[in-house]
Amino acid sequence: xxxxxxxxxxxxxxxxxxxxxxxxxxxxxxxxxxxxxxxxxxxxxxxxxxxxxxxxxxxxxxxxxxxxxxxxxxxxxxxxxxxxxxxxxxxxxxxxxxxxxxxxxxxxxxxxxxxxxxxxxxxxxxxxxxxxxxxxxxxxxxxxxxxxxxxxxxxxxxxxxxxxxxxxxxxxxxxxxxxxxxxxxxxxxxxxxxxxxxxxxxxxxxxxxxxxxxxxxxxxxxxxxxxxxxxxxxxxxxxxxxxxxxxxxxxxxxxxxxxxxxxxxxxxxxxxxxxxxxxxxx
Amino acid sequence: xxxxxxxxxxxxxxxxxxxxxxxxxxxxxxxxxxxxxxxxxxxxxxxxxxxxxxxxxxxxxxxxxxxxxxxxxxxxxxxxxxxxxxxxxxxxxxxxxxxxxxxxxxxxxxxxxxxxxxxxxxxxxxxxxxxxxxxxxxxxxxxxxxxxxxxxxxxxxxxxxxxxxxxxxxxxxxxxxxxxxxxxxxxxxxxxxxxxxxxxxxxxxxxxxxxxxxxxxxxxxxxxxxxxxxxxxxxxxxxxxxxxxxxxxxxxxxxxxxxxxxxxxxxxxxxxxxxxxxxxxxxxxxxxxxxxx
Numbered sequence: 001x002x003x004x005x006x007x008x009x010x011x012x013x014x015x016x017x018x019x020x021x022x023x024x025x026x027x028x029x030x031x032x033x034x035x036x037x038x039x040x041x042x043x044x045x046x047x048x049x050x051x052x053x054x055x056x057x058x059x060x061x062x063x064x065x066x067x068x069x070x071x072x073x074x075x076x077x078x079x080x081x082x083x084x085x086x087x088x089x090x091x092x093x094x095x096x097x098x099x100x101x102x103x104x105x106x107x108x109x110x111x112x113x114x115x116x117x118x119x120x121x122x123x124x125x126x127x128x129x130x131x132x133x134x135x136x137x138x139x140x141x142x143x144x145x146x147x148x149x150x151x152x153x154x155x156x157x158x159x160x161x162x163x164x165x166x167x168x169x170x171x172x173x174x175x176x177x178x179x180x181x182x183x184x185x186x187x188x189x190x191x192x193x194x195x196x197x198x199x200x201x202x203x204x205x206x207x208x209x210x211x212x213x214x215x216x217x218x219x220x221x222x223x224x225x226x227x228x229x230x231x232x233x234x235x236x237x238x239x240x241x242x243x244x245x246x247x248x249x250x251x252x253x254x255x256x257x258x259x260x261x262x263x264x265x266x267x268x269x270x271x272x273x274x275x276x277x278x279x280x281x282x
Numbered sequence: 283x284x285x286x287x288x289x290x291x292x293x294x295x296x297x298x299x300x301x302x303x304x305x306x307x308x309x310x311x312x313x314x315x316x317x318x319x320x321x322x323x324x325x326x327x328x329x330x331x332x333x334x335x336x337x338x339x340x341x342x343x344x345x346x347x348x349x350x351x352x353x354x355x356x357x358x359x360x361x362x363x364x365x366x367x368x369x370x371x372x373x374x375x376x377x378x379x380x381x382x383x384x385x386x387x388x389x390x391x392x393x394x395x396x397x398x399x400x401x402x403x404x405x406x407x408x409x410x411x412x413x414x415x416x417x418x419x420x421x422x423x424x425x426x427x428x429x430x431x432x433x434x435x436x437x438x439x440x441x442x443x444x445x446x447x448x449x450x451x452x453x454x455x456x457x458x459x460x461x462x463x464x465x466x467x468x469x470x471x472x473x474x475x476x477x478x479x480x481x482x483x484x485x486x487x488x489x490x491x492x493x494x495x496x497x498x499x500x501x502x503x504x505x506x507x508x509x510x511x512x513x514x515x516x517x518x519x520x521x522x523x524x525x526x527x528x529x530x531x532x533x534x535x536x537x538x539x540x541x542x543x544x545x546x547x548x549x550x551x552x553x554x555x556x557x558x559x560x561x562x563x564x565x566x567x568x569x570x571x572x573x574x575x
Contacts, residue, residue: 008480012377013384019374020391023451026406029417033409044415095302102298107288114299121310122562127509127531128554131538131547132313132320152309160302172286185289214399216513217535232399236517239405248409255405262397270390277396277453278460 027259034058034253041248057253066238066250072226074234074254080149081213081230082261087150088212089205096159096204097197101189103160104167105175122157126218134221144228149219153212159204162279166200167193203276206269210262231258314555320548339549348525349533349550356529359443360507366447367503368496371454376484378455379462389459395452401513403449404442408518411441431519435526438519442527445518446511454499461495462488501565505558530554 028048033041036051065072102108103115126133133152142148170193178188219230229237235258238251266273324335343349374392378385395403410418413430422429431437465488473483512531515521521528521536528536534554538547 009380009382012380012382015377016374016382016388016392019370019451020388022448023392023395026410026448029410030406041415044420046415046417095305098298099302102295104285105289106291106295106298108292108295111295114303117311118302118306121306124310124314124555124558125505125509127512128534128551128558129310129313129317130535130551131544132316132551133309135316136309136313151305155302155305155309168285175285175287179287185291185294188289210397214397214401216399216401216516220516232401232513235405236401239408239517248412248415251405252409255402259398259402262399263394266394266397267390270393274393274456274460277456 027256030252030255033248034256036249038247038249053249057249058257061250061253061257066247072229072234072237074231074257076227077229077231077234078257080146080228081232081258083146084149084215084219084230085209085212085262087146088153088215089208091150091154092156092159092208093201093204095154096163097194097201100160100163100167101185101193104164105185105188118157118160120157121155122161126153130217130221137222143222144225148222149215149228149230150212153215153218159208162200162204162276163197165279166197170196199272200276200279202269203272203279206265206273207276209265213262234258317548317551317555320544321552323545323548325544335545339545340553343546343549343553348528351525352528352530352533355439355525355527356508359439359446359511359527359529360504362443363446363450363507363511364500364503366443367450367454368499370447371451372458372496374451375455375458375462376488378459392455393452395449396456398449399513400446400449400510401517404445404514404518407441407445407448411444433523435523438523438527442511442514442519445514446507449514450503450506454503457495457499458492461492465491497565501561504561508554508558530557 029046032048032050033046034057035054036046037053040046040051060066061073062075062078063073065074099114099118103111137143137148137152140148142151174192174196175188178192183191214232215230216232219233223229223233231254235251235254238254239246321339322334322336324333324338378388378392382388410416411429411431413419413432419429429437431441469487469491470483473487478486508529509531511529512535515527515529515532516535519527521532530550531554534547534550537550538544
């Protein structure tokens, strides 16, 4: 602290408190709605105190589904989201570790070409090439499958760049020592490099898990069967019926369920994930 | 990116690269190429015959009033969200950077929306602003304004702007805070000793030194508004009323839906790709120069 100014501190606290209220309030209202009954919400009488229907509403949404719109138990899309997010996170980390290892620890023709081929994909999200990608996935018979949800989205450069950056900071002496000990590339990768990379791998995992969990456009395009849909899409389907009939308590319970897993991961692994985000900036 | 010692190996590096390259070629370069190719094709309504039409699709696009509307909506949306999200989060980050008691708690309470999907943010605010029963719309009605985002263009745009900004604050806050914490405290102390006020120290020392972070966030936020907000628009307004919230990405989706007009949709994709490439190129130029004073 440069100088001691209690009034300035008070103003800072106030600004931060207002910020926290803006961030938390909509979620709190959603939670209150998810514990109330339909009539209370429909009459516009929602208060700021949680209602009595917490267990009933969540059990209904998880195991039976809404009454009028989707009628789908949300436990299924919840599991689909989990599979998709894990698949994308693990897949990205796996292929990126391998390619970053090749680019940093080998010299071979077209090394820089390979790097740029991967690097350029950083710029173009799936949203700009949806229909051609859809066609390919459909030709490969991967519509309505976990492979179709996961594989096209693991082609991305973020993780490769992060691991490349991290490998650059690993001291050369380690490699020299391993070579003297007679270790081949794969042994060095497995026994030296991987154990050192635990932190960046964990940081990437958090970021990519959230990325995968929150995908929206892609699952909407390639899933048609109800039992392949993800929880994030499930929210939108509940809203489809006309306004007056929207089961807001169910919609809000689904919303809370959809945000809970990634939020828990972020809060639990805050330090790691902050580090990962800040690293990818460089 | 050069190591002093490396492994020798002829085939192994290619084998290690193979999975990523395969996925990239099949699901990235091939479809991107397809999009470019399709943008020069005209397909009849039944998808039976296709004809190579050169730039007809682009000409049709730029003769279409709706396309200009989408460009305008995207520009307004992107500008407002980026400016609002950046300034709010900078304001919060500057406060959290001061050694306050409880700064860690504020940080945790402010960053978790990073984990929230854009569509979730949209639905949360849709509920608060639902005309007949939303908590905030009741307040607006008391003020005598007939708030209705499903009928009024301006209201719909405000709704998606608020949702998109709310979601983005946490990410910007985090990076701004990291940027602020990397500024040497000795600089600020020296200025304080010279008698510079807090405001003056911020605008003449902190803000200029923060410019690499700010420029990085500027592009990241623009790309976010261009693409990631699709979920908000799709779930909350469906691009309506009357195209008032149809952004360029939503239009790509809408025009090609159900095998609609794939040629036009592909042409729109290609234009979007060019925009992102331009944005990224600008970003890299700035990063190279390490925008600083």
